Amino acid sequence: MSRTEGDMRNESSATLTRTEERLRDAFRGAAETIEPGTLAPLTAPRARTWKWAIPIAVAGTLSLILVGTSLLAGGTSRAPDTGSRVLSGGPQRILAIRGGHALLEDGAGHQIVRIAGNHYEAVAATNDRRVFFLAASASGGVYTFYRVELGPDGTPARPAKLPATVRLDSGLGKPESFAASPDGSQLAVVGNLDGQAEATVIDVRTGARRTWRTPSGNAISSATWSPDNRTLGFIWSPGGDRQALHLLDTRAGRLVPRVLRSTATPDGGLINIFAFDPGGRTLTAQVQGAKHGPHDDAEYQLVRLSAQTGQPTGWTARLPGDSFFVKSDPSGNRFLQIIDGRLGRVDNGAFTWTSPATDYTDAAW
Amino acid sequence: MKMGEPKHRSKPPPAGKQRIREVARVSGVESDIVGAMRPPRTSVQGHEQAGDASAALVSLFREHQLGLTRTALMIVGDRATAEDAVQDAFAEAHRRIDRLTDPDRMLPYIRASVVNRCRSVLRRRRIAFSAARVHEPPVWSAESSVILGEDRREVFLALQRLPRRQREALVLRYYLDLGEAEIADVMGIGRGTVRSTTARALAALAKHLGEQA
Numbered sequence: 255m256s257r258t259e260g261d262m263r264n265e266s267s268a269t270l271t272r273t274e275e276r277l278r279d280a281f282r283g284a285a286e287t288i289e290p291g292t293l294a295p296l297t298a299p300r301a302r303t304w305k306w307a308i309p310i311a312v313a314g315t316l317s318l319i320l321v322g323t324s325l326l327a328g329g330t331s332r333a334p335d336t337g338s339r340v341l342s343g344g345p346q347r348i349l350a351i352r353g354g355h356a357l358l359e360d361g362a363g364h365q366i367v368r369i370a371g372n373h374y375e376a377v378a379a380t381n382d383r384r385v386f387f388l389a390a391s392a393s394g395g396v397y398t399f400y401r402v403e404l405g406p407d408g409t410p411a412r413p414a415k416l417p418a419t420v421r422l423d424s425g426l427g428k429p430e431s432f433a434a435s436p437d438g439s440q441l442a443v444v445g446n447l448d449g450q451a452e453a454t455v456i457d458v459r460t461g462a463r464r465t466w467r468t469p470s471g472n473a474i475s476s477a478t479w480s481p482d483n484r485t486l487g488f489i490w491s492p493g494g495d496r497q498a499l500h501l502l503d504t505r506a507g508r509l510v511p512r513v514l515r516s517t518a519t520p521d522g523g524l525i526n527i528f529a530f531d532p533g534g535r536t537l538t539a540q541v542q543g544a545k546h547g548p549h550d551d552a553e554y555q556l557v558r559l560s561a562q563t564g565q566p567t568g569w570t571a572r573l574p575g576d577s578f579f580v581k582s583d584p585s586g587n588r589f590l591q592i593i594d595g596r597l598g599r600v601d602n603g604a605f606t607w608t609s610p611a612t613d614y615t616d617a618a619w
Numbered sequence: 620m621k622m623g624e625p626k627h628r629s630k631p632p633p634a635g636k637q638r639i640r641e642v643a644r645v646s647g648v649e650s651d652i653v654g655a656m657r658p659p660r661t662s663v664q665g666h667e668q669a670g671d672a673s674a675a676l677v678s679l680f681r682e683h684q685l686g687l688t689r690t691a692l693m694i695v696g697d698r699a700t701a702e703d704a705v706q707d708a709f710a711e712a713h714r715r716i717d718r719l720t721d722p723d724r725m726l727p728y729i730r731a732s733v734v735n736r737c738r739s740v741l742r743r744r745r746i747a748f749s750a751a752r753v754h755e756p757p758v759w760s761a762e763s764s765v766i767l768g769e770d771r772r773e774v775f776l777a778l779q780r781l782p783r784r785q786r787e788a789l790v791l792r793y794y795l796d797l798g799e800a801e802i803a804d805v806m807g808i809g810r811g812t813v814r815s816t817t818a819r820a821l822a823a824l825a826k827h828l829g830e831q832a
Contacts, residue, residue: 273825274793280774281794283767284758285689288698293688296680296709375811430815473818497822517826524826526819542823545780552782576784578815595809615811 271471345583345619347408348590349377349386350597352613356388356402358410363597363609369402369410378434378441379618381481381532381584385438386618387458388413396421399441401458416441417461420454423447430527430579433477433486440504442477444488453477453488455504466502466509468492476527478580480561481534489517489527499528499537499564515564529580530561537561538580538589540573556580556589556600571603581618590617673713675722679729680709686795687733693790694737695744696758704740708732730795730805734787741783777827784808785820792817 270278347366348359356369356377369388375397376389388400397420400413422431422445433442441456451474452467468474468490476489476499486504490511491497497518500511517525522544528537536558543553554576558569577591577598589600595612598605684705691701708729712719719725758767758775767775778786784806791802799810806813 271821271825273821273828276770276774276828277778277789277793277824280767280771280778281693281790283771284692284775285794287758287766288685288689288692288701290685293684293702294706296677296684297706473822475818491822491825497826517822524823526822542782542819545782551784576782576816576819578812595812613809615809 345383347383347404348597348617348619349379349402350614351375351377351388351616352611353615356413358404358408361599361608363611366408367410370412371400376432376616377618378432379581380434380438381436382438383584383619385434387416387432387434387438387441389432389443392419394421395423397443399456401438416456416458418456418463420445420456420463421447423449430476433479435479435483436481436532437483439483440479442479442486444474444477444490446471446474451490453486453502455486464504464509466511472497476529478529478537480530481532485530487514487528487530487537489525499525499539514561515559525557526576527578527580528559529582531558531582531586532584533586535561536567536586537564538582538586540577540580542576552576569603571600571605573600573605574598579616583619590619592617672716672719672722672725675725676709676712676716676719679725683726683729684709687729690730690790690795691733691737692758693794694734694787695740700740701737704733704736707736727801727804730801731807734791734805737787738783773828774824777824780827781820781823785816785823788813788816789820789824 346360348361349369350357350359350363351374354372354374356371356374358366358369360366371388371390373390373392374388375391378387378389380386384404386402386404388402389397390400392398399416399418399420401416402413403411405411418441420443422443431444434440435442439458441458442453443456444451444453446452449471450467451470451472452465453474454463454465456463470493472491472493474488474490476487478487479485480487480501484503484505486502488500488502488511489497490500496516498516499514501514502509502511519525519541523541525539526542528539531538537560539557539559541555541557543555545552554573556571556573558567559565560567571589573591573593575593577593579590579592581590582588583590587602591598591600591605592614595614596607597609597611597614597617598607600606687705687708688698688701691704692698695701695704711732712725712729719728778789781789787806788802791797791805797805799813802813802817803810808816
């Protein structure tokens with residue numbers, strides 16, 4: 255039997271958070287205010303006549319001429335630059351995940367070579383930018399991992415499968431759930447399994463795993479490694495309105511994360527994701543600003559924070575939309591971004607689109 | 620139907636306009652839809668395809684009008700606008716009936732169309748809001764708390780503090796119960812983006828509601 259609009263999946267309430275339960279209840283309550291049988295029948299308009307076709311065509315042509323003239327005369331376009339900053343600095347190669355494939359590209363989104371295999375969902379780079387790790391989905395929420403090394407001429411070797419898998423209920427589709435340590439010796443995967451949030455550290459060489467598991471199913475995201483390959487950062491809420499940036503010493507005898515700061519900002523914003531900068535003294539975070547007045551979309555920006563205190567250090571960069579990760583180049587001044595599936599970058603505080611394609615799932619450099 | 624008579628007659632269904640008229644009559648849909656129908660004139664096959672598509676559209680309307688209107692209500696906030704959005708989406712689909720040849724794609728198309736119309740309404744409303752600052756949609760208005768209850772109203776008020784995309788993702792996921800692929804289809808974004816957007820929306824909503832995500 256086909257599902258109709260508004261049917262709810264039989265989902266155990268035990269798997270829902272309080273927020274999800276309240277959301278479903280509110281939707282259910284609002285839906286019931288429109289009772290079946292009280293809606294008007296379909297009234298389709300009669301066929302269009304084309305008496306306005308010619309005036310509309312003339313007006314459209316005139317508009318095109320005016321816009322074209324304006325642009326040629328030096329008028330500005332609201333469309334962002336495409337490729338103007340390509341290869342103007344930063345790494346020359348980007349490993350991108352598009353349509354389940356891993357592609358080595360130049361900075362303008364031009365494919366150089368496709369890497370063997372498919373079902374890839376995420377990619378993470380190491381500090382030397384020659385070793386990358388790929389996460390691929392298998393059945394049953396299981397993820398496998400591959401190591402790819404670029405040769406001296408930039409040619410990628412065949413991906414080598416790592417002796418470790420991770421299973422997640424929440425999926426790895428969120429790129430911010432997967433990170434490689436700068437020296438390439440460890441991977442980190444954060445997500446939810448069996449109703450619990452967890453962070454798993456994988457030894458790349460042996461496949462050995464060490465997992466920090468929480469007693470709750472609260473959302474966990476934003477995996478990032480410190481430059482000393484020891485501290486794993488992530489965003490998680492231990493309960494209540496206490497979502498915060500956490501730091502976990504992965505070499506400690508007992509895994510106990512400490513809170514760096516709340517995700518809430520004084521002006522009503524919310525930190526969605528953060529990453530260690532290469533120097534280790536600062537973090538770069540993406541902040542979703544509060545909606546102001548009648549505007550329906552929030553403002554998004556990159557903000558630099560102190561790694562010691564979590565407080566802003568002054569540097570900010572505005573983004574055109576909600577990006578899903580913060581991936582710095584070795585200088586710490588350039589960041590890859592994916593917004594609505596489109597690749598962009600921030601260079602010293604200024605955002606630029608680098609490719610017109612809109613099918614990017616993840617990318618690293 | 621007589622006993623023993625096969626469910627599907629061997630005689631092919633009437634093509635083109637006659638077929639649409641029949642479906643519309645059986646469905647109780649207003650006859651305007653018939654008047655608006657202009658089957659393609661290229662071939663007999665074209666007539667049959669258009670008739671089948673129209674029949675599927677009518678069936679889709681009967682089956683999903685309520686759910687789609689409720690969905691639009693969650694996004695725009697008031698019933699009248701929600702009804703208009705759904706009516707307009709079906710009317711537009713009807714105008715483009717020649718292109719809707721795949722029945723499996725009709726519902727995703729209509730859903731996306733409804734969501735797009737809701738966006739347009741909100742955009743226009745923002746302009747009006749800027750000028751007059753008087754708009755207060757009923758679902759999250761103070762008056763609605765009598766019907767919905769204060770707890771539900773609080774959720775809707777928190778929803779209104781989310782960016783448009785996050786709000787849409789939550790409605791599609793937690794009201795329509797669509798999967799990632801379907802939400803991606805409706806919103807015109809990637810599956811990974813859906814996942815992240817939903818997770819962030821829940822986190823932001825939890826923050827506004829003062830509870831855990």
